[in-house]
Amino acid sequence: MNAPETEIQQAVDDPRLQLAIYTATRRLIDHRAGVVNSxxxxxxxxxxxxxxxxxxxxxxxxxxxxxxxxxxxxxxxGKVVFCRNGAEAADFVLDLAKKRGVHMLVKxxxxxxxxxxxxxxxxxxxxxxxxxDLGEYILQLAHQRPYHIVAPALHLTRYDVADVFTKELxxxxxxxxxxxxxxxxxxxxxxxxxxxxxxxxxxxxIADSGAIVIVENEGNARLSTSAxxxxxxxxxxxxxxxxAQDLAVFLNLLGRSATGQPLTSYTSFLSGPRRAGEIDxxxxxxxxxxDNGRTKLLADxxxxxxxxxxRCGACLNHCPVYRKIGGHNYPWVYSGPIGAIITxxxxxxxxxxxxxxxxxxxxxxxxxxxxxxxxxxLLIKLREEVTEVKRRQQSGDVERLAFRLFAWIATHxxxxxxxxxxGSLFFPLVxxxxxxxxxxxxxxxxxxxxxxxxxxxASRVGRSRGSE
Amino acid sequence: xxxxxxxxxxxxxxxxxxxxQPPLETAPLSPHALAAPxxxxxxxxxxxxxxxxxxxxxxxxxxxxxxxxTAAVVPAIADLLVQKSAVASNxxxxxxxxxxxxxxxxxxxxxxxxxKAACAATDIGIxxxxxxxxxxxxxxxxSSHNEAxxxxxxxxxxxxxxxxxxxxxxxxxxxxxxxxxxxQTSSMxxxxxxxxxxxxxxxxxxxxxxxxxVYAVVVDEE
Numbered sequence: 001m002n003a004p005e006t007e008i009q010q011a012v013d014d015p016r017l018q019l020a021i022y023t024a025t026r027r028l029i030d031h032r033a034g035v036v037n038s039x040x041x042x043x044x045x046x047x048x049x050x051x052x053x054x055x056x057x058x059x060x061x062x063x064x065x066x067x068x069x070x071x072x073x074x075x076x077x078g079k080v081v082f083c084r085n086g087a088e089a090a091d092f093v094l095d096l097a098k099k100r101g102v103h104m105l106v107k108x109x110x111x112x113x114x115x116x117x118x119x120x121x122x123x124x125x126x127x128x129x130x131x132x133d134l135g136e137y138i139l140q141l142a143h144q145r146p147y148h149i150v151a152p153a154l155h156l157t158r159y160d161v162a163d164v165f166t167k168e169l170x171x172x173x174x175x176x177x178x179x180x181x182x183x184x185x186x187x188x189x190x191x192x193x194x195x196x197x198x199x200x201x202x203x204x205x206i207a208d209s210g211a212i213v214i215v216e217n218e219g220n221a222r223l224s225t226s227a228x229x230x231x232x233x234x235x236x237x238x239x240x241x242x243x244a245q246d247l248a249v250f251l252n253l254l255g256r257s258a259t260g261q262p263l264t265s266y267t268s269f270l271s272g273p274r275r276a277g278e279i280d281x282x283x284x285x286x287x288x289x290x291d292n293g294r295t296k297l298l299a300d301x302x303x304x305x306x307x308x309x310x311r312c313g314a315c316l317n318h319c320p321v322y323r324k325i326g327g328h329n330y331p332w333v334y335s336g337p338i339g340a341i342i343t344x345x346x347x348x349x350x351x352x353x354x355x356x357x358x359x360x361x362x363x364x365x366x367x368x369x370x371x372x373x374x375x376x377x378l379l380i381k382l383r384e385e386v387t388e389v390k391r392r393q394q395s396g397d398v399e400r401l402a403f404r405l406f407a408w409i410a411t412h413x414x415x416x417x418x419x420x421x422x423g424s425l426f427f428p429l430v431x432x433x434x435x436x437x438x439x440x441x442x443x444x445x446x447x448x449x450x451x452x453x454x455x456x457x458a459s460r461v462g463r464s465r466g467s468e
Numbered sequence: 469x470x471x472x473x474x475x476x477x478x479x480x481x482x483x484x485x486x487x488x489q490p491p492l493e494t495a496p497l498s499p500h501a502l503a504a505p506x507x508x509x510x511x512x513x514x515x516x517x518x519x520x521x522x523x524x525x526x527x528x529x530x531x532x533x534x535x536x537x538t539a540a541v542v543p544a545i546a547d548l549l550v551q552k553s554a555v556a557s558n559x560x561x562x563x564x565x566x567x568x569x570x571x572x573x574x575x576x577x578x579x580x581x582x583x584k585a586a587c588a589a590t591d592i593g594i595x596x597x598x599x600x601x602x603x604x605x606x607x608x609x610x611s612s613h614n615e616a617x618x619x620x621x622x623x624x625x626x627x628x629x630x631x632x633x634x635x636x637x638x639x640x641x642x643x644x645x646x647x648x649x650x651x652q653t654s655s656m657x658x659x660x661x662x663x664x665x666x667x668x669x670x671x672x673x674x675x676x677x678x679x680x681x682v683y684a685v686v687v688d689e690e
Contacts, residue, residue, distance in 0.1 A: 024670045043508060050506060061491035063479045076650060082472035134676055135667035153667050161668055181665060181673045188677065193588055209650035219621060219663040219678025226617040226655070227584065237475065244648050245505045248640045259666075263604045263639070266678065267658040271650035279558075279616040280580045281654055291475045298482035 003354040004329055011326045017155060021326050024154045025317040031260025032314060032368070041256070050249045052372040055308035058207075058240055062298070065207040065240050066289065072210025076272030078285035086116025089234060089288050093118075093199070096230070096286070097127050102196045106188075106228065108214070108221035109133035110201025111311055112236050112290060114146060114333040118199075129199065130191045132220035134184055141168040147327035149313040149334065150258045155326060188220070198224035198282070202235035203310065204250060205287075208243045211271035212287065215254055215264050222266050231273070231282040237289050238307035244269070250310065253370035257312035293346040303378060306342050308371040315365035315375060321358055331355065337365035341378045349385050356382035417454055424448040507640040510603075517602040517635040518686045524605030528661030529674060530682040537689045541565040541629055544685055548627065549573075552591040555583075555623065559596035559614045565629055565687070567594055577616065587622035593679070594627045595620050599645075600684075603638035604660050607684070611655035620659060625681040628659075631690045 011017055036044045058065055070080045083089040097105070105122075107113065107129050119129040119140065131140040135153035139146060142164045146152035153161075158175050165171040165183065174180055200221050202212035212233050214221045225231045241250065247269075255261040274281030298304050316322045316336030327335040331352045332343045340355045356379045365375040391400075409416050427448040451459075469477075480487065522532040533544045542565065549572055556562050556575040568575040573594065577583035587593060595615055599608035607628050611617050620626045636642055639658075649656040663678030674680040 020669075027670050046506075054505075057491070060483060061485070062483065063476050063485055063487075064489065064491045066476065066479075072650070076654070082470070082475050084471045084474055088471055132677065133667070134665045138667070151667065151670070154670075156668070158668055177668045177671050178673050180668060181676055185676055189588075192677075193584070206650075209648050211650045217664050217666075218676040220676070222617070222621050222657065223677055226621065237479075243505065244646075244650070245507065245643045248505055248507050248643050251639060261660075263606055263658060263660040265659065265661050265664055267660075269649050269656040269658075270654065272654050274611070275654050277613040278611050278654060279578060279583055279613060280618050281611055285654075289475075291478070295475060295478035295482060298479060 001331065001352050001354075003358065008325045008329050011329060012324055016157070017326060018324075020155050020157065021323055024148075024151060025323050028151070028259065028313070028317040032257055032317075033260075035256045035260050035262055041252075047249055047253055048370055048372050051253055051310075051370060052308065054241060054246050054249060055371050056305070058242055059238065059298070059304055059307050062237065062240070065242055066237060068207040068242075069205055069210060069240060070289075072208065073272065073285075073287055074210070076210050076285075077275075078210065078272040078287060081286060081288045083288050083290045083292075085292050086118065086121060086290075089116055089290055090118060090121035092286075092288060093197075093232060094122060094125050094127060096232070097122075097197060100196060100230065102127070102230075104128040104130065104191070104195055105197035105199055106130050106132050106191050106195040106220075106224050107199040108201065108216065108224040109136050109152070110199070110234055111146070111149060111333060112201050112234050113199070116290065116292060118234070130188070130195070132188050132191070132224060133216075133218060134181060134220075137184060137188065138164055141165070145328070145333055147335075148316055149311050149336075149338075151313070155328075192223045192227050195224075195228045197230045197232060198226075198228040199232045199234065200225050202233050202239055202287075203254065204247065205235055205240040205289075206242075206244050206247075206269075207240055209269075209271055211244065211269055213247065213251075214268045214270070215251070215266075216268075217259070217261075217265040219266060222268055225268060225270055226281055229282055230284045230286075231270075232286045232288060233270075234288045234290060237291055237294055238309075254310055254312055257310075257314040257368065257370040297342075297345050302381065303345060305373050306338075306345060306378060308373050309338050309342070310371060311338075312370055314368040314370065318364040318368050320360060320362060320364070325358075337375045337379075338373070341373075341375055341382065344382050344386075349382065349389055353386045353390070356380075356386060417452075420452050420454065424452060507644050508638075509641045509644065510637050512637065514635075517637065518632050518688070521600055521602040521605055521635050521686065522684070524603065525661070525682075525684050526605075528605050528682075529664075530605065530661055530684055533683065533685040535685060535687055538565045538687055541685055541687060542567065542570065545627060545683070548592065548625075548683065553589075554592040554594050554627075555586050555590045555619055557593075557595040557615050557619045559629075561596040561631060561690075562594060562629060564690075567629070578613075583616055584618055584622070587618045590623050592625045592627060593619040593621070593623040594629070597628050597630050597634060599642055600628075600630050600635045600686075601638055601642060601658070602635055605684075606639075607659040608642060609657045609659060610649070610653040611657075612653060617655055617657070620657075621678050624675060624679055625683070626659075626679040627683040627685065630684060630686045632686050632688050633690065635686070 148154040203215045204213040255264045273285040322336040597607045598610045662674045665676045
């Protein structure tokens with residue numbers, strides 16, 4: 001697909017949306033800056049290096065750590081289900097719900113579940129999945145996908161939220177944010193107490209403990225994993241780290257990079273169902289390990305670092321492209337710079353060929369990435385691949401022809417000189433006509449010089465000869 | 469082939485690894501990958517932890533109390549309990565502080581459904597903690613017969629009674645003491661301030677699904 005130019009133009013031209021994106025990302029940038037600077041966190045760069053090394057090691061030995069994780073989950077009384085794709089994950093949940101006679105489940109925020117259209121798959125079989133993160137709940141009611149990895153409803157105002165609650169829930173028109181939050185709490189509290197299954201994602205999978213770690217602020221993940229009798233966690237296979245102690249590195253980076261919190265309100269370290277003697281907690285625990293294309297990213301030693309991502313969203317907040325075009329103009333649930341590198345790798349390089357080019361390569365993303373993914377480098381690599389595919393498909397013919405023409409002109413001096421003098425004459429028209437019109441509309445072009453270099457040189461040589 | 473076999477064999481083919489092969493340290497050799505992780509524990513005076521914890525906790529929007537001994541706990545929180553109902557966890561330290569004997573406090577739950585109903589209907593949950601982290605103002609709660617998960621979660625307010633000796637420097641020290649928390653419990657939760665959201669217009673609101681009000685009482689002498 002080509003870039004959604006009309007939608008992008010609409011986003012850029014919408015002052016309310018631009019203000020919302022700008023304000024939210026600015027706040028997230030400032031909050032992060034306040035907690036990673038060297039005065040408060042002198043070893044921040046060491047943490048990034050360690051996080052990168054741990055991720056690199058784990059991904060390069062992924063099969064080993066997955067098997068270790070699996071045996072430790074089983075040792076703690078849980079079950080592990082490997083799923084090749086969204087259909088397999090949904091089928092497992094549908095089957096379990098059917099066996100247990102469950103018609104509704106509560107769900108905490110999970111980008112992985114968004115990726116596989118989990119809710120839609122369940123709803124097609126009359127199993128209701130209720131999102132419980134406030135932002136995700138609003139989006140579920142509004143039938144929209146997340147605008148941002150950590151701030152899903154970043155693009156909506158309190159007035160939009162009031163409209164959604166009125167239209168979808170018959171609520172009174174309420175525009176005070178505290179009251180909107182309280183209203184949602186009331187509706188969702190009932191769901192938590194009724195639900196027999198809670199579904200969560202996972203920020204980390206801990207191989208040596210058979211555990212999952214969930215980082216959140218609202219408490220909905222704690223409720224989803226503690227109140228219902230069954231807990232199902234869905235996580236991509238790349239979320240794994242070897243040891244619980246590695247959390248000293250990752251937890252010190254994730255909250256800071258995402259929202260500027262040294263630790264978020266709640267960090268849950270969960271392993272299996274409740275143990276003997278524990279008063280509450282689920283009776284059954286299932287960990288769904290999802291591939292859904294991830295193994296395709298492993299073969300290339302350079303590109304596999306895309307799997308190090310811990311989904312903090314910092315690269316989105318700092319990206320001049322994301323901050324103008326917003327989240328919904330990216331073709332997949334993962335937006336911003338990280339979306340631009342993983343989407344083509346998951347979906348195939350021939351889909352959305354514009355994506356690796358939607359970057360100024362300014363490098364801000366790599367600068368703030370807590371696990372040091374070399375995003376600009378990968379963008380360039382993907383650009384090469386797109387260009388190579390196009391060359392093979394001959395769809396780059398116009399460009400090739402243009403360069404062949406240029407080569408011919410450049411090797412024929414008389415014609416070159418003639419065209420060059422014509423060129424400087426017509427150059428000022430370039431922004432107004434022809435294929436460069438769109439390109440030039442966003443750029444200030446330099447004025448052509450009074451004389452060409454050839455003319456200048458000729459006159460200089462002429463002068464020096466004259467003085468002899 | 470099962471999905472499991474498919475995925476593991478796809479991974480091994482991509483990485484050039486064999487089944488059962490131990491993890492390899494790959495070039496360039498990274499000092500961090502297989503060696504013990506670096507834990508950064510500040511060597512400061514333990515007597516200062518309570519005060520530091522209090523500062524951090526109040527910065528998060530919590531209310532901090534510090535009392536000399538267990539006898540001073542109930543008087544310190546008496547105002548919070550006026551006209552309120554509460555559920556207390558089974559932590560022996562709460563009994564020692566005289567909390568479980570208070571008329572408005574329901575305690576000694578052992579059944580999950582009864583506990584859930586009680587916590588959903590009460591104003592305040594009262595717990596002790598397994599540890600507290602000074603650097604971040606964090607409570608560390610391990611699920612057990614003493615501490616249920618829902619007491620610190622369902623009620624709109626949470627009071628934690630903390631023996632001073634349980635305060636650690638930071639997360640790194642916790643992980644040095646508990647290198648594998650799953651050996652002890654199905655659930656370890658780090659609670660750092662009240663439940664909060666900024667999902668609408670990035671405006672901070674406290675008390676979404678968990679408690680919006682949090683109180684900490686540090687007891688110097690157990």
